[in-house]
Amino acid sequence: MRMSQLLFSTLREVPSEAEAESHVLLLKAGMIRRLAAGVYALMPLGFRVFKKIENSIREEMDAAGAQELVMSAFLPAEYYQQSGRWDVFGTEMVKFKDRNGRDFCLGPTHEEIFAHVLRPEMQSYKAMPRTVYQIQTKYRDERRPRFGMIRCREFVMKDAYSFDVDEAGLDESYNKMYDAYCKIFDRCGLDYVVVQADTGAMGGSGSQEFMVKSDIGDDTIVSCPKCGYAANAELAACPDPVASLDEEMKAVEKVHTPNVGTIAELVGFFGLAADKFAKTLLYVADGEIIAAMIRGDREINETKLKNFLKCTNLDLASPAEVREATGAEVGFAGPIGLKKVKRIIADKEVPLMRNFLIGANETDYHFININYGRDFTADDVADIRLFEHGDPCPVCGAAADLAKTIEVGHIFKLGTKYSVAMGCMYLDQDAQQKPCVMGSYGIGLNRTMQAIIEQSHDEDGIIWPDSVAPYSAIVVPVSIANDTQRELAEQVYQKLCEAGIETLIDDRDERAGVKFKDADLIGIPHRINVGRRAAEGIVEYKQRRADKAEEMTVDEAIQRIVETVRKANVKRFG
Ligand SMILES: [Zn+2]
Numbered sequence: 369m370r371m372s373q374l375l376f377s378t379l380r381e382v383p384s385e386a387e388a389e390s391h392v393l394l395l396k397a398g399m400i401r402r403l404a405a406g407v408y409a410l411m412p413l414g415f416r417v418f419k420k421i422e423n424s425i426r427e428e429m430d431a432a433g434a435q436e437l438v439m440s441a442f443l444p445a446e447y448y449q450q451s452g453r454w455d456v457f458g459t460e461m462v463k464f465k466d467r468n469g470r471d472f473c474l475g476p477t478h479e480e481i482f483a484h485v486l487r488p489e490m491q492s493y494k495a496m497p498r499t500v501y502q503i504q505t506k507y508r509d510e511r512r513p514r515f516g517m518i519r520c521r522e523f524v525m526k527d528a529y530s531f532d533v534d535e536a537g538l539d540e541s542y543n544k545m546y547d548a549y550c551k552i553f554d555r556c557g558l559d560y561v562v563v564q565a566d567t568g569a570m571g572g573s574g575s576q577e578f579m580v581k582s583d584i585g586d587d588t589i590v591s592c593p594k595c596g597y598a599a600n601a602e603l604a605a606c607p608d609p610v611a612s613l614d615e616e617m618k619a620v621e622k623v624h625t626p627n628v629g630t631i632a633e634l635v636g637f638f639g640l641a642a643d644k645f646a647k648t649l650l651y652v653a654d655g656e657i658i659a660a661m662i663r664g665d666r667e668i669n670e671t672k673l674k675n676f677l678k679c680t681n682l683d684l685a686s687p688a689e690v691r692e693a694t695g696a697e698v699g700f701a702g703p704i705g706l707k708k709v710k711r712i713i714a715d716k717e718v719p720l721m722r723n724f725l726i727g728a729n730e731t732d733y734h735f736i737n738i739n740y741g742r743d744f745t746a747d748d749v750a751d752i753r754l755f756e757h758g759d760p761c762p763v764c765g766a767a768a769d770l771a772k773t774i775e776v777g778h779i780f781k782l783g784t785k786y787s788v789a790m791g792c793m794y795l796d797q798d799a800q801q802k803p804c805v806m807g808s809y810g811i812g813l814n815r816t817m818q819a820i821i822e823q824s825h826d827e828d829g830i831i832w833p834d835s836v837a838p839y840s841a842i843v844v845p846v847s848i849a850n851d852t853q854r855e856l857a858e859q860v861y862q863k864l865c866e867a868g869i870e871t872l873i874d875d876r877d878e879r880a881g882v883k884f885k886d887a888d889l890i891g892i893p894h895r896i897n898v899g900r901r902a903a904e905g906i907v908e909y910k911q912r913r914a915d916k917a918e919e920m921t922v923d924e925a926i927q928r929i930v931e932t933v934r935k936a937n938v939k940r941f942g
């Protein structure tokens with residue numbers, strides 16, 4: 369492809385909307401263009417990368433015996449109503465009415481649809497095991513779209529679904545997908561970790577996420593350097609707290625704390641550490657207000673809380689709801705004298721605290737010297753806090769690490785939840801009717817593409833791995849006005865194309881510096897500069913990852929590129 373013909377433009381300025389380095393680079397390199405918050409167009413260079421990721425996924429899914437098909441994205445409400453997820457998705461689901469006033473949505477995920485559509489094929493035990501997949505656009509109206517394609521509202525997902533007669537069959541189908549996912553992410557050149565994931569909201573017997581470490585990740589994982597335990601932090605069990613109850617219980621006092629509502633303000637006002645406070649947070653769980661108590665220096669783990677309550681929707685209470693429940697302004701909630709709360713759940717550290725401080729449910733007042741059991745009790749005591757860096761590993765007790773991650777893939781043993789809801793039943797060998805045992809397996813393509821950049825870039829731009837680069841090589845005639853350089857560059861370009869290397873030639877009438885900058889920004893792995901030694905047949909070969917260019921003959925340079933690209937392809941198909 370000739371750069372003079374390529375539909376492409378780069379940005380010199382850092383776009384103000386972009387917060388993450390990978391997002392900045394995608395925009396600066398002209399790979400994507402923003403249409404609305406969380407909605408992006410893929411431009412030609414970006415789309416080439418995207419299609420390579422898509423092809424890697426398709427080839428590995430096919431190799432694992434999965435069959436491709438495609439469902440619609442325009443879907444009637446009834447199937448999601450049948451499973452109960454029409455309400456669970458809430459406002460994240462893009463819902464609308466058709467011209468006849470019937471409810472529809474744009475599909476956010478397709479478990480129900482596959483279970484419904486494939487019923488006729490799954491009527492006998494003989495039809496299974498079966499795994500099917502699609503690569504299709506999904507829609508989720510995210511509350512806060514962020515970081516470009518990491519959390520966006522329209523994205524392409526590969527979603528696969530397995531159908532088996534029993535749990536043992538599911539385990540086998542699941543393991544096949546696990547292996548295929550490892551191959552896919554290896555091919556994408558990603559450094560990833562596989563962690564245990566929560567199964568709470570969807571039910572199911574097991575789940576793992578493929579995570580890429582990155583500071584812009586939405587997820588946090590716990591990993592143990594000693595035993596190898598790795599889990600999503602929302603799942604990781606916190607250690608049992610150690611009591612420090614040697615302190616005498618003191619008498620409760622009510623203290624006037626004008627305009628002192630946050631933990632930071634309380635720390636300043638009382639001159640006490642945050643772990644001497646217990647904060648009380650109010651939530652609306654499926655329409656009812658509940659209170660969750662936790663030590664002042666800890667964070668609530670909303671997934672654990674949600675799973676404990678077995679509720680489908682959990683949101684922080686609004687200021688108006690807080691005022692109604694406590695009779696006070698926000699910042700003064702406590703467990704004593706709540707007016708309108710269904711249950712109080714205390715984290716398991718709270719009963720072991722001594723002489724601590726709580727809100728008094730009265731604006732500008734707190735109680736000090738509170739003790740659990742003497743002054744109040746909760747309805748339940750449970751592990752509802754977030755695992756912290758250095759907390760002991762739930763398996764071996766060694767200090768565990770925390771890391772932010774981007775979830776690129778998720779595999780899930782669903783069990784029979786959706787087959788039962790959708791009536792996806794089969795007859796077994798004894799003519800007994802049973803629900804199919806399902807698994808679901810997703811990969812977000814857009815975020816995988818961006819995660820590759822998160823892991824592979826420098827101050828000059830993107831560094832694409834050979835396997836997904838939009839083009840493998842770029843030929844740059846240093847001076848387009850010089851006939852010798854231009855002609856040799858054209859020959860090199862032809863030879864590379866003939867050798868099957870996807871190649872760009874920068875035939876634009878631009879300064880060499882501009883061309884080099886652009887080639888680095890868009891991340892082409894191999895560059896050949898045709899410059900002052902063109903007459904001798906000598907060119908410069910520069911790898912995007914390397915610091916320096918090397919001089920060599922045209923044939924040597926071409927051979928280096930062909931060998932490297934072929935090796936990357938062998939890895940792809942090996
Ligand atoms: Zn461990």
